[in-house]
Amino acid sequence: MAAQRFDVVVVGTGPGGYVAAIRCAQLGLSVAAIEDDRPGGVCLNWGCIPTKALLRNAEIVGLFQRAEEFGVTVGKWTADYAQAVQRSRRVADRMAKGVEFLFRKNKITLVPGTGTLKARNVVEVKGKDGAQTLEAKAIILATGSEPRSLPGVTIDEKQVISSNGAVRIEATPASLIVIGAGAVGMEFADVYGAYGVPVTVLEALPRVLPIEDEEVSALLARVFSRRGMTIRTGVRVQKVSPGKAGLTVEIEAEGKAERLEAEQVLMAVGRASRTKGLGLEALGVASERGLVTVGPTMETSVKGIFAVGDMTGRQMLAHKAMAEGVVAAEAIAGRSPRPVDYDNVPSCTYCRPQVASIGLSEAKARTNGREIAVGRFPFTANGKAVALGETEGFLKVVADKRTGEILGVHIVGSEATEMIHEFAVGRTLEATLEEIIHTIHAHPTLSEAALEATLAALGQAIHI
């Protein structure tokens, strides 16, 4: 069979791949997209979106548990976790169909199967109906990442599960140990905790959400502990093996060996790029520690081959992948896109309370040798938060004392992930503290905390 020809072939249709494909099509290029699962990748099918549905369930369960506080008497009520998972699957299905619709709308050819590079302009696709060959002027690789495990621990998705298993399994375990207190670990701990599962979170580093600001980590650990979860940091996991309750996790904490028991273990120690079998080595596509090396236009070391998203490393975030997809598409179409600003990517965790940040943590800002100003505002002093009954958390602004440059913003609290964008826009436009304080914030809103924390950085906070 003769090779089908396209301007661009995109391998993988996660957020990096599908956005790149659509942008290419918008710019008048003919596009084929190869997918071995469903369109939308991990994000839509097994990651961001289904977990947000589960977390919404956790939030509703949490409100039922607090009904008394609002003077609502609820009779006998139950929360069926299987139905939460089923709802989450329906949400994911709907979003994946949305990508299929966008592909049709933009006349993108979806090719089911697994893609392998055969030359710098040829991709072979092995699908159910055999192999076919696609030729392209440019290729965008967007094969993403997969959950990593610890050495010697096999993820069987039954007892030792990853996020892939957690979004599928409709039963809750009798007890759960979460290994890794990053965004994935904390979000699932929150979900299972809300459904009454005794949860222990183990983290090797000294604090939960180690990439976030220290104050954020401390507050989140406090809230989770108060909710009855066990949070243990600075813990090394030595071994996971079959045990009485299901599994035994052998750990070393403060120099002492311990054994913990649980029915299930959720492995949330990070993700590794998925590049095996793609044919990168044969073409000489440069990579470093499994991550494909790219230039500012997302082009790899091989001309005409681009790579975006998790497989290129840096932050493994869907929104970063989308931004990279746009850059790659525009570069291929002969435009000169602005490179992705990796210092201005918001980081979000959707547990309760939510966590969102952008830029430098206070500690990092201090090590840069600048004189900084820090402003904090607790949601206990925010009218809307008090009315909502969501007073946990704070908003913190870290700025350069001399210029008022916004170096970093850290939010922990209800809807933190929506509020961060005020500062993302501000940083893109190089706004300083002064522009934020001269922006009138609607009252009453949670976003007023942004104004107040900024005022606090200037020593002028009104409401505290």
Place this chain on the structure above:
Amino acid sequence: MITKVIMPKLSDAMETGKVIKWIKKEGDSVKGGDVIAEVETDKANVEIEAFGSGVLRKIVVGEGGQVPVGNLIGVIAEPSDDISNLAASAPSPAAAAAPALPAMESYKSEPATTSVVPMSPVPAATAGASAGGGRVKASPLARKVAAQSGVDLRLVQGSGPGGRIVRRDVEAAGTAPATAQPVVRPAAAAPAAAARPAFVIPPRTGAEFEDQPLSPMRAVIAKRMPLSKGPIPHFYVTSEVAMDRAWALRADLNALEGQPKVSVTDLIIKACALALLKNPGVNAQLQGQAIRVFHRAHIGIAVALDEGLITPVLRDCDAKPLSQIAFEARDLAERARGGKLRAQEMSGATFSVSNLGMFDVEEFSAIINPPEGAILAVGSVVEKPVAEGGQIRVGRRMKMTISCDHRVMDGAMGARFLQDVKRLLEEPLRLLV
């Protein structure tokens, strides 16, 4: 707010200036941008503008007074401000007159004391730029950093969307503030985005013409060029160079691993630098009643930009090996295109080179960039039939034309210099030893 009025440095060579006339008198109210005085430099009379508003409280240097550049000549302040310290204090040199760092509490307003010296050699040109309606597009952070580091935003080229000036542009252009991040250089090996641009002729538009406001850079060029071609009597000398050996040498050099790629321009810069040392009369400029002869070859390299051109200066080309010239010239050109030149890299040339070879230009003549005394205009290296010993063969030839200031030098001096450049390029190993 107190604003010091300082004797501005209006050209590279200017050391002192004379106040000819105060247009405002003590007690007159003054707005930022008002012309307050006229100053005589070694070349021209120029008007100086107020950089702050208030009342002209004190004239420190009266009409006819001559003072070094950077000295206080007057004080603008509010009637309530106490200026007794200032008026009595010793004059401070311009270079040290960085504005006091405002405390966090006060950065919502201007620093209490500013002293801004125009960085342009011809301040009238910048006045023209602002009068021409060209609003400076700059981010709030860029404005703040500029105010604190004394950078005039009108002279900064923006690299943000739509030419907006962002922080890194200011940091690159000015005396870098203490918090400056190192300038990130574009990775040399970064994969290229697109191949040769398509050859598109835009469709005819409805309008018969349009008036485009002068960009600040265009305004400076428009002011400066008549100051050259008008008063300076140019003469031109053209010569053709056999570039076969230089071409081969360049290919050999560029085959070496780990060495910066050498361009034809780099070879010419090195040849000019050596020839300038041999012919100091060409490395010279008129300074009032004297001819200043330079013993260093600081060479300005004309870099074409979309909105004009700029001539960053590569210093001490006579003393630098070719590899270093190649590296620095490329870096300067890249940063010039990115609007990231520092102020000190934009002045101080003793001679300039303008190469239009990449545009398939056979030859052209350039306008001298004052106060320099000469400039070399270089055309393409072309293959052509050459007669040698009664035979015709194909050789590589390049034409170059020097424009010289006849007040400083004569035809034979220019010709001898050109002969030396030609010889250096035709015996290019001399560029390496």
